[in-house]
Amino acid sequence: MDLCTYHSHCDFCDGKAPAEDFVKATIEAGFHSYGISSHSPLPFETRWSLSKRNVEAYLMEIKRLREKYAGQIELYGGMEIDYLNDDWGPAVEYFQRLPLDYRIGSVHLVTEEQTGEMMDMDGKFEDFRENLRLVFHDDLKCLVKAYFKASSRMVELGGFDFVAHLDKISMNGSLMDSTLTEQEWYNRLLWDYMSLIAEKGVMVEVNTKAYTRKGMMFPNVKYFKWLKELNIPVMVNSDAHLPQLINDNRALAFEWLREVGIKSTMRLHQGAWVEVPIDNK
Ligand SMILES: [Zn+2]
Ligand SMILES: [Zn+2]
Incomplete structure (x- = not known):
């Protein structure tokens, strides 16, 4: 079994334990490598993202752990970088200059084009429903389109190694409309997005975090065949x-x-x- 994960959190962001506890757990589980990837700073403070003033401490802690556990595990310092717009995302100079081993491109916050207002499409469904009403006037299709448009723009701009949970919008989106992933327009948007990923040559993760509680992986298991068809390189991450x-x-x-x-x-x-x-695992 090839044990590794490159998408993980710790108490520098919204992870529930210090990075060292995760490293110890991965060594115990027999991982050959582990990547720490806190949520990147945003232009405003949130409860779940790394604060810009803590970035140096974050990188120092990873360096300390890498040295302390050298020989036991390959440790990498990454970041789950939020794409907001052309001024804030993996491709901008600030993130490109950070001494990271790899970068993850991720969309959680989606902007409504007319008003410029932003909503978090991740997290609790009750919050999602309320924000969908406030920011997107209950227009799920409009939100989903904005999500894939932002995601596509992020991929076009590049500057990262792999895309996080590429269809995460379907988590809360499907609770709003259980037929979402069966609809033709949705599938067309997703196909076009995955085709763009393939064309740009970035990798995709299979994100297993929500499977235990919500029965979903990202991408949804039914789209694994598209990963194969489009020949997109994949990895499996637990986003722990x-x-x-x-x-x-x-x-x-x-x-x-x-x-x-x-x-x-x-x-x-x-x-x-x-x-x-895969066969050699
Ligand atoms: Zn994420
Ligand atoms: Zn994450």
């Missing part, structure tokens, strides 16, 4: 916020990747992304 969840649902994700004929996943080895055959 608790040390005991670092390996949650990993085996299941591999089983389903194998089922659609995907033969390899990506990992970091000595600082470079390499392809590892």
Whole structure:
């Protein structure tokens, strides 16, 4: 079993334990490598993102852990960078200059074009429903379109290694309308987005975080066949916020990747992304 994850949180953002607790848990579980990827700073303070003034301490802590646990695990310092607009996202100079081992491109906050107002499409459904009403006037299709438009723009601008939870909008979106992922317009938007990802040559994660509680992986398992069809390099990440969840649902994700004929996943080895055959795990 090829054990690694490159999407994880700790108490520098909204993770529920210090980074060291996660590192210890991964060593105990037999991981060969682990990437820490706190939520990037935003132009405003939130409860869930790294504060800009803590970025240096964050990088120092990763360096300290890398040295302390050298020989036991390959440790990497990443960041889940929020794309907001052309002025704030993985491609901007601030994030490009940070000494990170890799960058994750991620959209959580979606802007309504007319008003410039922003809403968090992740998180609790009650908040989502309220924000959908306030910011997008209950127009789910409009929000979903804005989400994929922002995501596509992020991919066009580049500057990151892999896309986080590429269809996360379907988590709350499907609670709003259970037929969302069956609708033709939705599938067309997703296909176009994944085609763009393939064209730009970025990697995609299979995010297993919500599977235990919500029965969903991102991308949704039914789109794994598109990953195969478009030949997009994938990795499996747990997006853990608790040390005991670092390996949650990993085996299941591999089983389903194998089922659609995907033969390899990506990992970091000595600082470079390499392809590892699934059969050898
Ligand atoms: Zn995320
Ligand atoms: Zn995350």
